[in-house]
Amino acid sequence: MRLMLLMCLAWFMTLTCGSGDKRVRVRAPRGSKWWSLAKPGEVSNGLRAPVRKLYNNPSLLPLTKRQRRLVTKNPGAVMAVVSGARMAIDECQHQFRKRRWNCPIRFEGHRSSIFGKIIQKGCRETAFVYSITSAAVAYSVGRACSQGTIQTCSCDNRVHSRPSGEDWEWSGCSDNAKFGHKFSRKFVDVLEKGRDFRYMINLHNNEVGRVHVSNSLRRQCKCHGMSGSCTIKTCWMTLPDFRSIGLALKDRFDGASQVLPENSVRNRGRGKRRFNFSPANSLHKKPGRRDLVYFEDSPNFCDNDSSLGFDGTKGRECNHSSLGVDGCDLMCCGRGFHTEHYVVQDRCQCIFEWCCEVKCKMCTFNRTRSTCL
């Protein structure tokens, strides 16, 4: 909830600030505009509208024609995409909360990307954003399938090529994650076309995100043989929490491989999304299906950079006792920091249930905060 409020706030801020700012906006890469579906308030009832009305719904403006056709064909999917986009943003901000670049988002209408111009770069951060968003769509659509909110999820245990009703009676349905994976491919990759090197990088990183979702499926089993014994055991796959996928992708971010923008990036055998990248350092091994790739070094993200749309670390909170990236030395890029003591009212002695409202008292706390200069 608080995050949403923050996002709202950020949105308003950028709206008011942006009106005076007459910079020429660079168009975001075509395939990435759907991210702005995450905009709060955008989930109007229109998106839950019947299929026919959906295609021309103004809320779907950030989508391309093909994406719009796809969500129209799969009623219910657009809600999953919206929640996927939000999940991706939340997860990105969580994973990068201790770094200089902390996955800031801004809503500037549907013509630009909410992640800012970092998306037009080819650095590690770009790779992460692409992979986490495509993973989130796969995850969220898979989850929506398991909730029964998308009516077109596959049921293709098609061994006997029968109509799907009979097929279901004969051998049940396949699991939902597969549909999420396929949908994410169709939806996210739809515009990353051509032989452009950047597109190949993006396609690869999108696939990395989805592969992480598919590979992190957890196997669960239940015994239900004679008298409940294990003579018959049935197993199925479940989606893990999205946090662990975010963590895995963050690990890949830390170990991402830089690749050379060669002209001759060959398609590796079957599948459109398998490329043969050659690593920048010839001693490193070639990036695999699960490795994030990038070709540009990241900027240092210290100062306000209008070409990135990043405000720099000025005013960011830092941890003066940490030696890591969240420590004040690194976070503030040596500019120094300001420490203040302040008194704050916060909730305390809360009673939690497994859900919903938390009953708390309000207490007064003395706290210390360091911010970068």
Added chain:
Amino acid sequence: MAGVVLETLGNKKLSILIISLLLILTVFFLVGGLVAPAPNSVIPTTAINCYDEDKLWQIGESKPFLPRGKYACKSLHDLHHDKAIKDKKLDANQIVFSQQIPFVKNNTALHMSRWFQNLIGVIDLDIEFKQENPYPEEKTPEMLVEARLYARFKEETDKDWRLIASSKEQRTLECTIEKDKREDGQAYNCELIPFFELGSVFYDYYLINVRLPVSERNDYNKIGSLSDLHSIFIIQNGGFTKVWFSMKTVLFPMVVAALCWFWNRVASQGRPTNLTERTLFALGIVLSIMNCPVEWFTLFFNLPFMMLLNDIRDGAFYAMLLSFWIIFVGEHMLDQTERNRLSAYWRHLAVVLLACTALFIFEMCERGRQLVNPFYSIWSSEIGSVAAFTFIIVASIAACVYFLFLCYLVFKVFRNIGSKRTSLLHMSSFRRKYYSGLIFRFKFLMIVTLLCAALTVIFFILGQVSEGQWKWGDEDINIEYTSAFLTGVYGMWNVYVMALLALYAPSHKQFASEADTDTISQEEEVQLTQQSISTSEKSAANISLVYAYFQNFQAWAKGGKRNMAGQVN
């Protein structure tokens, strides 16, 4: 003299019979592996978080909360951050988890089929690690699950849901988390919670509603922070049921025919039946009861007790099979003790009976009780799980004792054979051939039995190790291992019993009919000598022709003894 078919059958015929039985067995395996789909499939679902705005459930109204459709409930997308929670001041008592199966898939509205036979529900909770609201790891928290199960036919509308079960159940929740994963947002690894078991899938749609009430007065449902409730439904695949029913329908008349033939044979002997024959007959009857395809009725009637009935029928067959082995081995002991009555085996049979009774009571407590309340689980209460464990441990100890008994008896038989083999050397060539043939066939049958048992165990273990994950061959040919195991084992024991019925029926062929007169006279000589020797042992003489197989061993044993005595002299 009359023997059993096994003895009078020529080697050629015997091998043809065995090969054809093996072929039938392979057919069973292949039918299971190639035609049938996996025995079960799963409908994994994530429940919709409905909220009960007017607290209807709490005031006792049994209105169903529907996950979707025209009358869909008001729902929360997220249990912690949804706007409605603040706006409507919702608390945990107002949340109703709801899910309806099956879904609409591929734009086709699926519905349940009566071929599914049974429906098992399991709950999986996603508990999130939260610093400020942790899951109580030091004690396994008690849960109170209020559940309702509704069902309707496809002709009916969403207004016609009928409540078929409703209960408040206690469950325990066991979750763990690794040390390095203790970070907000990470998930605990929670054990599945058994939810319900339905013995019949009679309706087309099923709907579950679950509430996890909290109260300051008790400690129920203090489980940390819940982010999602998954309800997982397991059904038996329709394809598997069809294959299974067809197998039963084919096997039932076959076994009944074999049984009739066998009993005709025994009755036509014009003598009182012996114990092995009676046991074999009983085994055939129990097998026929197990084979009897009464499950066809589930397609037309709501018969939730079918699952229980099937378990009992299976159990009865295995109990009978175990008893048969003991009696069979005991009757072939080759010593001079006279058995041929059930009371001689009371110790062994008591063990089998004990194991079966323990399992039967356990079964009645679990599945029998579930007929009344499908949400019931014996494992959920402390006393219940202790009792269940006791029954299972008693049954396993009894099973161990049984196998010790059996191994000891088999060992004794083989020792007797071994000790008497030396005397074979001093017999005439015809008799040596005859007796070594007998020993060979007896051993052969022992080996077949062992093979069947070993195959069952090995396939079972293989299935456990691979967890049904094995796929042989490429895309085109997939062998469903678990199905092949189930149909194969089922077919194997059927073939086994049929083989016994065929081979152990009394033969009306004279054993020596093909031999020349010389051997006949020799044979008669054997009979005479035996009778003259065993006059002191009246009972042995009296059975004489009853059970030729057994008797031949006796004759041979005594003949051997006499030979040895002659040598010493």
